[in-house]
Amino acid sequence: NAGVTQTPKFQVLKTGQSMTLQCAQDMNHNSMYWYRQDPGMGLRLIYYSASEGTTDKGEVPNGYNVSRLNKREFSLRLESAAPSQTSVYFCASSEALGRPPGYTFGSGTRLTVV
Amino acid sequence: DQQVKQNSPSLSVQEGRISILNCDYTNSMFDYFLWYKKYPAEGPTFLISISSIKDKNEDGRFTVFLNKSAKHLSLHIVPSQPGDSAVYFCAASERNTPLVFGKGTRLSVIA
Numbered sequence: 001n002a003g004v005t006q007t008p009k010f011q012v013l014k015t016g017q018s019m020t021l022q023c024a025q026d027m028n029h030n031s032m033y034w035y036r037q038d039p040g041m042g043l044r045l046i047y048y049s050a051s052e053g054t055t056d057k058g059e060v061p062n063g064y065n066v067s068r069l070n071k072r073e074f075s076l077r078l079e080s081a082a083p084s085q086t087s088v089y090f091c092a093s094s095e096a097l098g099r100p101p102g103y104t105f106g107s108g109t110r111l112t113v114v
Numbered sequence: 115d116q117q118v119k120q121n122s123p124s125l126s127v128q129e130g131r132i133s134i135l136n137c138d139y140t141n142s143m144f145d146y147f148l149w150y151k152k153y154p155a156e157g158p159t160f161l162i163s164i165s166s167i168k169d170k171n172e173d174g175r176f177t178v179f180l181n182k183s184a185k186h187l188s189l190h191i192v193p194s195q196p197g198d199s200a201v202y203f204c205a206a207s208e209r210n211t212p213l214v215f216g217k218g219t220r221l222s223v224i225a
Contacts, residue, residue, distance in 0.1 A: 040217060103150075
């Protein structure tokens with residue numbers, strides 16, 4: 001099915017380890033996003049890419065880096081994981097920033113940092 | 115400071131009755147509003163949206179109402195069904211900016 005694909009679905013890291021979360025969309029969308037969801041905190045924007053070749057910080061960017069590899073792919077990197085980064089991470093894409101018809105989300109990556 | 119607020123963390127409704135989920139916003143530049151639905155272990159899915167030039171949008175059992183003067187929107191689900199049990203997120207945006215989400219309301223529809 002067309003949509004947003006995230007890998008991996010689950011990951012356990014030790015404090016200080018690094019990893020990259022992968023995201024790919026096949027809808028020819030221009031904009032892509034990374035959110036994290038924590039209990040009682042809703043969806044908070046980490047980074048976004050309005051179009052290929054651009055990236056911008058969101059609400060909670062500290063401890064993360066991103067790469068818009070091409071129009072399809074947008075990766076999120078944790079250089080030195082911390083327990084505070086234990087969360088569910090969602091990638092999303094849209095035709096344009098914040099405009100109709102809204103975002104399509106991936107199914108999420110559940111990350112635990114011990 | 116939160117720009118989009120969902121003040122009710124949870125809501126329980128009897129099957130067949132109306133569910134009303136509320137959302138308040140502070141940014142008067144927001145001109146596009148959406149509701150997303152999220153089941154456990156899945157990503158959020160788009161439910162319904164409304165532009166600031168309208169005050170109501172209806173799609174089957176789901177209706178979104180927008181009151182710009184009060185900076186308030188609500189989602190009505192009629193009749194509620196057990197399959198509607200999920201977390202509902204309100205979101206808003208202004209032109210050329212990403213969506214801002216509320217913290218969500220967990221709806222439980224009791225059979």
